[in-house]
Amino acid sequence: MPATPSDLQGRSRGAESGAAEGRGTGVPARHLIRGERGEAAAEAELLRRGYAVVERNWRCRGGEIDLVCRQGATLVFVEVKTRDARGRQMPVEALSPTKKSRLLTAASRYLSEKNLWDRPCRFDLAAVTADGEGMSVRVERDVIQAASAAAGAWQPW
Numbered sequence: 001m002p003a004t005p006s007d008l009q010g011r012s013r014g015a016e017s018g019a020a021e022g023r024g025t026g027v028p029a030r031h032l033i034r035g036e037r038g039e040a041a042a043e044a045e046l047l048r049r050g051y052a053v054v055e056r057n058w059r060c061r062g063g064e065i066d067l068v069c070r071q072g073a074t075l076v077f078v079e080v081k082t083r084d085a086r087g088r089q090m091p092v093e094a095l096s097p098t099k100k101s102r103l104l105t106a107a108s109r110y111l112s113e114k115n116l117w118d119r120p121c122r123f124d125l126a127a128v129t130a131d132g133e134g135m136s137v138r139v140e141r142d143v144i145q146a147a148s149a150a151a152g153a154w155q156p157w
Helices: 030-048 097-114
Strands: 052-060 063-071 074-084 121-131 134-140
Touching: 030 052, 030 063, 030 074, 030 121, 030 134, 052 097, 063 097, 074 097, 097 121
Parallel strands: 074 121
Antiparallel strands: 052 063, 063 074, 121 134
16 A cells, blocks of 8 residues: 555654754854755755655664655655865765665664555765855765665665
């Protein structure tokens, strides 16, 4: 049975989540502000490309998914990585094996909690680079290959 919009509602983190503050000043740390702006830029680019955002910052024990989207019948788990253009590390380099493992765990829990095991899935990366003039977003599809290529869309079993 296909999921209804109410099936796709979930725990999302908002401003009330108590995000870390910069050295007890009551002001969010600079990297958190940049991260939130990067997620907003990524979401705008994904919407422009025809993705439908279902969840933002979905959390479970052991992981978080920045954006859960739909593109056609496919659920797309999107990791957003924002980096300063002057930095040494590109956004795609921040997707470590540990982070990939956490994303796989979180995606499995999401599918289980929402009873969406019948949905094809994939993992995309929204690589956001911030410079003095704004943010650029590059979307890379299928950044985590959890199943063999012959198996088609990712399924966690």
